[in-house]
Amino acid sequence: MGKVYCIVGNGVAGDAAASVIKERDPKSEVIVFTEEGKALYNRILLKEFAKGKLNQNSVDIRDEDWYLNRGIDIRLNTQIIRIDSENKIIEVNKGDHQKYDQVLVATGGTPRELNVPNSGAEGIHHFWTMRDTIGIRNHAETASFGAIIGAGLLGIDLAAICGAHGVESKYIMRGDVWWRNALSNVGGEIIHKSLRDKNVLPVFNKEIECFEERRGKVQAVVTTDGERHEADFVGVAVGLDYNIELIQNTGVEYRNGIVVDEHMFTGVEGIYAAGDIARYHDVIIGEELQNGSWGSAKKQGMVAGENMVKGRDYKKFEWIPSYSITHFKYPIISFGHPTEGEKFLEKKYSENEWRRLAFKHGRLIGGVLIGDVSSQSRYKKIITERVEQVDQEMSILDKKIDLEKIVVKKA
Ligand SMILES: Cc1cc2nc3c(=O)[nH]c(=O)nc-3n(C[C@H](O)[C@H](O)[C@H](O)COP(=O)(O)OP(=O)(O)OC[C@H]3O[C@@H](n4cnc5c(N)ncnc54)[C@H](O)[C@@H]3O)c2cc1C
Known part of the structure; x- marks a missing residue:
């Protein structure tokens, strides 16, 4: 009998692990559990589907047959409620049990609800699954006034969706700049202007007091200073709660993510x-980090799969993440860990071209590029090579400098 590998979650991390395991250990039994009713699809493309620019089929990646043809047992609509680490058994919500030799928890997160009155009213959307997206698209097609809450990477997707459907919207933020931990006011203003061009008006320095509703449907967002913003469509993107119920009493450490x-x-x-839920030791930066991006989740799934088959320290996760935003007429890329810096340097080159680099302990650890994103791979190389550039920090913002030549002095 081959080994039994159980994968909980069929996002990109779980899918990558299942594929690698079956390739490396063809005689094994690989079982993938997902509480969704659909096999892996492309979450990155959900925003384009919601905008009306893609149809639903373009977002699909796998169907059940893809797994079955490879001898992988996929169980849709199946939630795992508990892992019994002592007896190596997982408990399925339908009352079944499954023995495992190795299990991967790749359960990601669930969008957090705002803890204010009427946050469950109809017309208030969260954005993670295909089901959420269908609701968002259908509603945005007919909505009159929108309000988006949450100045991060998913919030701006919701804002762009409202813009694409011509919904006159307010984008309500806590601080005075979009994605304030990664951007400055100068860089943020480039984004704010583009939002305004889409009829999405940024509203700064606000906390949400409550939602107004009538007959169960949202009517407005009220902020703590008493402002009322009319909205029949509301998008909330204020972070994720990680899906960790199944690891209770397993001895697995949790620190706002599963520690690995x-x-x-x-x-x-x-x-x-692996994936969004994993709080991993980053060998490049030398710290415990967490990352919510597609490429990173996929790579982590692959590394986990390799190690589950070949031994727990066979492969290391060594990866610089990146995340692109394509809502505007210019590209935006975030790379590395731009919010983790202790020191930041930035430069504006033209109306829609700006860079900001984040440093920690004298080393580049990430950044955000707006407009010209072509230097991304050079900056990533500087991070990977752990270059100490204390006296060269400003020069790496100089477009005339050959970034290849910076890669000389390793930490
Ligand atoms: C709208 C949107 C846009 C995005 N855009 C980008 C982008 O442009 N670029 C980028 O890099 N990243 C983007 N991301 C982030 C990226 O998609 C995620 O980082 C990545 O999908 C995480 O993959 P994962 O496998 O860790 O988790 P998930 O994809 O969240 O998968 C986890 C799965 O586990 C299931 N599950 C949870 N608990 C259980 C349980 N107990 N039992 C069974 N199943 C369970 C969940 O239902 C889910 O299907 C975006 C995300 C969203 C939602």
Whole structure:
């Protein structure tokens, strides 16, 4: 009998792990559990589907047959409620149990609700799944006034969706700049202007007091200073709650994410974690980090899969994430860990071209590029090579400098 590998979650991390495991250990039994009713699809493209620019089929990646043809057992609409780490059994919501040799927790997160009155009113949307997206698209097609809450990467997707459907909207933010931990006011203003051009008006320095509703439907957003913003469509993107119920009492450590080493191993025999939920030891930056991006989740799933088959420290996760935003007439890329810096340097080159680099302990660790994103791979190389550039920091913002030549002095 081959080994039994269980994968909880069929996002990109779980899918990548399942594929690698079956390739490396063809005689094994690989079972993928997902509480969604659909096999892996492309979450990155959901925003384009919601804008009306893609049809639903373009977002699909796998169907059930893809797994079955490879001998992978996929169980849709199946939630795992508990892992019994002592007996190596997982408990399925339908009352079944499944023995495992190795299990991967790749359960990601669920968008957090705002804890204010009427936050469950009809017309208030969260954005994560295909089901959410269908609701968002259908509603945005007919809505009159929108309000988006949450100045981050998912919030701006919701704002762009309202813009694409011509919904006159307010984008309500806590601070005075969009994605304030990664951008400055100068860089943020480029984005704010483009939002205004789409009829999405940024509203700064506000906290939400409550939603107004009539007959169960949202009517307006009220802020703590008494302002009322009429909205029959509301998008809330204020962070994720990680799906960790199943690891209670397993001994797996949790610190706003499942703590794993650079091999995606939790430290508890047979249990690995990967993707958005994993708080991993980053060997490049030398710290515990977490990342919510597609490429990173996929790579972590692959590393976890390798190690589940070949031994817990066979492969290391070594990766610089990036995240692109394509809502405007110019590209935006965030790379590395731009919100983790201790020191920031920035430069504006033209109306829609700006860069900001984040440094920690004298090393580049990430940045955001607006307009010209062509230097992304050079900056990533500087991070990967752990270059100490204390006396060269400003020069790496100079477009005339050959960034290849910066890669000389390693930490
Ligand atoms: C709208 C949107 C746009 C995005 N845009 C970008 C982008 O442009 N670029 C980028 O890099 N990243 C983007 N991301 C982020 C990226 O999609 C995620 O980082 C990535 O999908 C995370 O993959 P994952 O496998 O860790 O988790 P998920 O994709 O969240 O998958 C986890 C799965 O586990 C299931 N699950 C949870 N608990 C259980 C349980 N107990 N039992 C069974 N199943 C369970 C969930 O239902 C889910 O299907 C976007 C995300 C969203 C939602």
